[in-house]
Amino acid sequence: MKLITRNTDYSLRALIYMAKKGGIVSVRELERALKIPRAFLRKILQALNKKGILASQKGPGGGFRLLVAPKDLRLLDVASIFQGRVRLNECLFKRKACPDIRKCPLKRELDNIESYALRRLGAISLAALLK
Amino acid sequence: MKLITRNTDYSLRALIYMAKKGGIVSVRELERALKIPRAFLRKILQALNKKGILASQKGPGGGFRLLVAPKDLRLLDVASIFQGRVRLNECLFKRKACPDIRKCPLKRELDNIESYALRRLGAISLAALLK
DNA sequence: GACAAATGATACTAATATAGTATCATTTAT
DNA sequence: ATAAATGATACTATATTAGTATCATTTGTC
Ligand code: FES
Ligand code: FES
Numbered sequence: 001m002k003l004i005t006r007n008t009d010y011s012l013r014a015l016i017y018m019a020k021k022g023g024i025v026s027v028r029e030l031e032r033a034l035k036i037p038r039a040f041l042r043k044i045l046q047a048l049n050k051k052g053i054l055a056s057q058k059g060p061g062g063g064f065r066l067l068v069a070p071k072d073l074r075l076l077d078v079a080s081i082f083q084g085r086v087r088l089n090e091c092l093f094k095r096k097a098c099p100d101i102r103k104c105p106l107k108r109e110l111d112n113i114e115s116y117a118l119r120r121l122g123a124i125s126l127a128a129l130l131k
Numbered sequence: 132m133k134l135i136t137r138n139t140d141y142s143l144r145a146l147i148y149m150a151k152k153g154g155i156v157s158v159r160e161l162e163r164a165l166k167i168p169r170a171f172l173r174k175i176l177q178a179l180n181k182k183g184i185l186a187s188q189k190g191p192g193g194g195f196r197l198l199v200a201p202k203d204l205r206l207l208d209v210a211s212i213f214q215g216r217v218r219l220n221e222c223l224f225k226r227k228a229c230p231d232i233r234k235c236p237l238k239r240e241l242d243n244i245e246s247y248a249l250r251r252l253g254a255i256s257l258a259a260l261l262k
Numbered sequence: 263g264a265c266a267a268a269t270g271a272t273a274c275t276a277a278t279a280t281a282g283t284a285t286c287a288t289t290t291a292t
Numbered sequence: 293a294t295a296a297a298t299g300a301t302a303c304t305a306t307a308t309t310a311g312t313a314t315c316a317t318t319t320g321t322c
Contacts, residue, residue: 001133001214003241006281012237026297040282046299059290060296075240083132105262106143109206109255110134117244124240131236137310157268171311177270190319191267213309 003117004075007082010036010044015053015073015126018066026063044082051081070127079121134248135206138213141167141175146184146204146257149197157194175213182212201258210252 004012013034018025027045031038045064048054053073054064144165149156158176162169176195179185184204185195 002280003132003244005279028297037282039284042298043282043301049298056298057290058288058296058298059292061291062289062297064298075237105255105259106206109251113134113248113251116247120240120244124236128236136308159268168311170313173269174311180269187269188319189267189269189317190321192320193268193318195269 003121004079005082007044007047008075008079010034010041011048011078011082012075012126012129014041014045015048015066015078016129018054018064019070019126019130022066024057024061024063024065029063047081048078051077053077070130071125073126074122075124075126075129076118076121134252135210136213138175138178139206139210141165141172142179142209142213143206143257143260145172145176146179146197146209147260149185149195150201150257150261153197155188155192155194155196157192160194178212179209182208184208201261202256204257205253206255206257206260207249207252 013036014030017030017033027038027042030036030041030045034041045054046056049056049064053066053068055067056062056064144167145161148161148164158169158173161167161172161176165172176185177187180187180195184197184199186198187193187195
């Protein structure tokens with residue numbers, strides 16, 4: 001039961017590195033600095049690129065560059081990319097077993113926990129991780 | 132990212148059924164009532180038995196019986212059986228990458244979410260699920 | 263005692279999700 | 293021209309979760 005997966009984890013480390021350094025950073029450099037497998041990192045950064053969080057530059061001297069301001073990038077934004085819609089439960093309505101969904105105390109509780117988690121993940125920005 | 136797994140889910144349904152009905156209930160009966168695969172249910176109930184939540188009775192007319200009072204059984208107790216220690220993050224201290232664990236805002240935040248989740252899971256009892 | 267109905271124990275398989283690799287195409291600075 | 297970078301995408305590996313199968317043991321009933 002992990003709140004954030006490795007994709008998200010690696011993304012954050014790369015983003016932190018890029019935010020601190022500024023400008024264009026190649027995957028090769030990130031691999032050296034962060035000790036993250038290059039091919040995997042590439043896939044991850046390409047995803048961030050598609051989502052508009054990074055911009056890319058091909059060719060020698062190329063790489064990726066942070067497009068958004070660190071204070072505007074939320075942990076939830078990153079997690080959502082790799083972990084789809086971040087849900088902690090889908091409960092049992094597909095499979096009934098619960099007399100009345102609206103009154104179900106289990107669902108209510110799990111929903112509550114989920115929304116708390118989402119609120120917190122949505123509140124922490126990349127800027128906050130930079131110290 | 133699921134807060135509770137199927138093991139836990141099925142356990143709860145079985146426990147609710149047993150609490151409502153009282154007395155000894157066979158897996159066969161539970162299978163019919165809850166539409167959960169029998170072999171799987173058996174494995175689950177045997178685990179609950181080992182943990183002292185249920186008692187078992189062999190032979191014809193046998194089955195399982197709830198040993199603990201519904202108000203004393205927490206959702207967290209059940210989840211813990213199948214999901215090991217319920218942790219939402221182990222963060223990155225194994226893999227460093229973080230300058231100072233004690234000050235890390237990411238770890239602090241994830242820990243916070245986790246402890247909230249555990250507190251809530253620990254607060255809801257089987258009795259509360261019975262309506 | 264024979265038998266059938268139940269659980270105990272445990273090994274095995276299947277499905278899914280996560281993690282990671284490999285390859286070829288395209289762009290671009292020199 | 294070449295090499296260094298990303299783009300796209302298919303593939304493999306590992307771990308976790310879900311579920312099945314089988315044989316042994318206990319026990320109520322006739
Ligand atoms: S158990 Fe999920 S809606 Fe009730
Ligand atoms: S990132 Fe986990 S301790 Fe800092």
